[in-house]
Amino acid sequence: MSKSHNTSRRDFLRQSAVLGAGAALGVSGSVLAQQSSGSHKGPYPAEGMAAYSETGPLRLMQFERRALGPKDVAIKIHYCGVCHSDIHTVRGDWGKIQFPQIVGHELAGEVVAVGSSVNNFTIGNRVGVGTMVNSCRICPECHAGHENYCLNGNTQTYGSKDRDGTITQGGYSTFVVVDEDFVIKIPDAIDLADAGPLLCAGITVYSPLRRWAVTPGKKVAIVGMGGLGHLGVKLATALGADVTVFTTSPDKTNDAKRFGAKQVVLNRDGADFSKLRHAFDFALDTVPYKHDLNRFIPLLKRDATYCRVGVGKLADSNEIGQMNLVLYRNALAGSNTGGIQETQDMIEFCARNKIRPEITKIRMQGTDDAWRRVVAKQAPYRFVIDMTSG
Numbered sequence: 337m338s339k340s341h342n343t344s345r346r347d348f349l350r351q352s353a354v355l356g357a358g359a360a361l362g363v364s365g366s367v368l369a370q371q372s373s374g375s376h377k378g379p380y381p382a383e384g385m386a387a388y389s390e391t392g393p394l395r396l397m398q399f400e401r402r403a404l405g406p407k408d409v410a411i412k413i414h415y416c417g418v419c420h421s422d423i424h425t426v427r428g429d430w431g432k433i434q435f436p437q438i439v440g441h442e443l444a445g446e447v448v449a450v451g452s453s454v455n456n457f458t459i460g461n462r463v464g465v466g467t468m469v470n471s472c473r474i475c476p477e478c479h480a481g482h483e484n485y486c487l488n489g490n491t492q493t494y495g496s497k498d499r500d501g502t503i504t505q506g507g508y509s510t511f512v513v514v515d516e517d518f519v520i521k522i523p524d525a526i527d528l529a530d531a532g533p534l535l536c537a538g539i540t541v542y543s544p545l546r547r548w549a550v551t552p553g554k555k556v557a558i559v560g561m562g563g564l565g566h567l568g569v570k571l572a573t574a575l576g577a578d579v580t581v582f583t584t585s586p587d588k589t590n591d592a593k594r595f596g597a598k599q600v601v602l603n604r605d606g607a608d609f610s611k612l613r614h615a616f617d618f619a620l621d622t623v624p625y626k627h628d629l630n631r632f633i634p635l636l637k638r639d640a641t642y643c644r645v646g647v648g649k650l651a652d653s654n655e656i657g658q659m660n661l662v663l664y665r666n667a668l669a670g671s672n673t674g675g676i677q678e679t680q681d682m683i684e685f686c687a688r689n690k691i692r693p694e695i696t697k698i699r700m701q702g703t704d705d706a707w708r709r710v711v712a713k714q715a716p717y718r719f720v721i722d723m724t725s726g
């Protein structure tokens with residue numbers, strides 16, 4: 337489809353959305369159309385790639401983002417990363433969801449309007465939004481900056497019940513309105529297209545690397561080198577660790593070394609890891625499938641932790657042998673993204689250390705195909721949807 341054709345189709349859709357919203361609100365389309373330019377306070381017409389069922393293709397949906405509250409920031413989304421969580425959510429791997437649902441929690445774009453009490457953002461700022469758009473703010477975890485572990489349940493960027501009772505719609509869309517406390521500033525050194533994947537995949541690996549004190553000279557195993565794992569290799573290397581990658585894909589060996597790994601081990605069924613027994617101070621497992629952890633636990637030094645961040649189908653539980661953790665006082669842990677301040681710290685760390693995700697840009701209409709490739713483990717690390725592409 338030519339660019340000009342594409343543009344006119346999108347203009348038509350946008351106009352339709354404005355007229356539709358106008359009818360629903362009892363105001364004329366022309367009033368809303370006029371409001372949709374400049375820094376008006378919304379509500380804002382938006383469109384996005386929505387799932388209408390667990391198995392069907394994504395389809396373009398017109399919808400509306402809420403009018404700006406005093407603390408809200410309106411963001412024109414330029415890019416959104418494709419995370420495996422998006423697929424697990426829609427496919428029902430983590431429970432039933434309500435359709436239609438727009439997923440995506442690796443958003444990057446620019447501020448186009450701010451609410452009356454917004455302190456930290458102005459129009460034109462480059463910003464991003466990760467996996468959360470709100471939390472209770474009063475529980476001990478929120479007070480400690482761990483909004484990701486909010487005891488009252490945080491509001492996820494998609495598929496969560498929002499304060500107004502609606503279900504949150506995610507970043508495979510053109511526009512979003514978010515409370516400023518959950519908006520991340522993107523440093524100038526980071527391209528907007530690269531920013532999104534850092535806000536889920538990046539923080540998901542950064543947080544445990546910091547929590548388990550990965551520092552210069554530590555021997556770290558990164559298990560799986562997809563969207564999460566490849567950033568794990570880059571971040572652990574930047575923290576000074578001596579990184580070994582375990583991958584099922586022989587063709588990723590050169591990439592792993594380019595990302596900083598000292599050693600690459602092919603993780604084939606029955607592969608012999610005995611030379612690496614008790615070699616690691618920490619292991620970060622990014623594989624979003626059930627797999628045999630018994631092969632990896634003995635590779636830890638005494639007292640070392642094996643941390644999982646990839647989550648597959650909840651119906652498939654992992655089991656580990658009863659003796660494995662006991663023998664060398666090892667710990668099996670999990671970690672879930674990171675807090676807002678920690679996410680800001682992570683992206684500034686990436687800017688200082690020139691860390692960027694390996695991305696392949698796709699058009700909105702190419703998202704289904706990208707999902708197929710992610711599931712088939714053929715994704716080139718991270719797909720990023722260009723929201724201005726149609």
Ligand SMILES: [Zn+2]
Nearest residue numbers: 419421536537
């Ligand atoms: Zn994610």
Ligand SMILES: [Zn+2]
Nearest residue numbers: 472475478486
């Ligand atoms: Zn809380």
